[in-house]
Amino acid sequence: MNQHYKDITLLATGASDLHVLEEIQSLWSGYGSIVRIGLENCNLKSVVAKHVKMPNKKKHPRGWNTDYSHLRKVKSYEVETAWYQNFASKCNFNCKVPQIYTIESKNHEVFMLMEDLDASGFGERLTTVSWQEVETCLSWLAHFHATFLNEKPEGLWEIGTYWHLDTRPDELEIMGDQVLKDAAPLIDEKLNGAKYLTFVHGDAKLANFCFSEDGKQVAAVDFQYVGGGCGMKDVAYFIGSCMYEDDCEKYEQRVLDFYFKELLIALKNNGKMVDFEELENEWRALYPVAWTDFHRFLKGWSPGHWKINSYSERISRLVLEGLSTKR
Structure with a gap:
């Protein structure tokens, strides 16, 4: 130094x-x-x-x-x-x-x-997680999203996440999946056109969470891609970072049920008065869209990546079918 x-x-x-x-x-x-x-x-x-x-x-x-x-x-x-x-x-x-x-x-x-954070009691870094630790991170995300619901991301990314379409033209250009490539703007529009928007961490992978020794508390780091967006972007990306393909599918509803339970608590704690049923319905429907959005990025950035799996392909096909029927 x-x-x-x-x-x-x-x-x-x-x-x-x-x-x-x-x-x-x-x-x-x-x-x-x-x-x-x-x-x-x-x-x-x-x-x-x-x-x-x-x-x-x-x-x-x-x-x-x-x-x-x-x-x-x-x-x-x-x-x-x-x-x-x-x-x-x-x-x-x-x-x-x-x-x-x-x-x-x-x-x-x-x-x-x-x-x-190590000195403050958050010294654990994990590469595999139990359900307790998944819940701990989902709770963190829910409270983060509640804190910044309807806030303006001034000075931040207008649209958060490091894979946002407008910031990744090179990766989009070389994509081999033409159907997904053609649909990328519609996926982006659907996510960003949500009525309920918040701040997203933008890189909420397991490696960016620092745990307490018992796994019941967590802190997050690395805010280079924080910005506006639907909270499902963080949730989908986090789950994809710490669960294998079969578990992503097996626990999908359990993940969302726990997240929205925590989000309701967090919104009340923050005094955010919203139509929670409307918010939950909108965001649940956008979970597979958020998953497909990151899948789109991966297929251009690293076509051989381990996260490109049958679950992601199936989710993406369903989303694409839904988009095509509404055009």
Whole structure:
């Protein structure tokens, strides 16, 4: 860590000195890193710093090195900065996010200093989950969506998620599934035309949730693609990230029943007065549409991906059939 960022960290925390404990991860495509920092003579034992530095030479693990891809990533860090500055404080413990201590953004670099979730009791990272942990994350999503229902995503992505159609022209162009490709704008229109919209996390995969030791509490990280949208986008994407094909089908109704039970509680807690039956009916109908939307992205981005399975194909066919009968 150079002296400038060291000074920023010491000023923000009141520590007398610091040392880098570890690199938690490097950022996608070489855009920087996330490190854990130990502090001396401070109420905080440690903090986490996310340092984004735009590379001169663009690289991508799957070969997507276009200017469009680069500009999307640049905007994603601008969005994350706006999220922490203007919206993160609205999240309570039911949809816990890291507390932000300071942010600096200039000269193609972003430096974010935030709460160390490990030190706050969210030190577990999971690659497989029990039903308890699925419910914990669904509850987080429900409370997050309730918090931002009908809010305007100013400074965020107008339409959230990293796979949103308008931000993925390269992947759409090379799609081999012509029927799904032709229907992509209609799928997008159906999702974005929902009466009830909220903020979506935009990358709510299992890897972006930090669990308590007992799995009953969770916090979420990585808000580069937060923005407006139907909450089903997050739910479908999360389930696809942590359940195998057979379980996605087997537990579909159980997932939705639990999510909407939690959403009703969360809306009441947030004082959001809406026609809940109307909202639930609309969003339940959009769950397979949201699933198909991500399936569309995958078939262009990584045609051999393990998530392209018979369940996703079946869901997509049903959605496409429904769209064609209404045209």
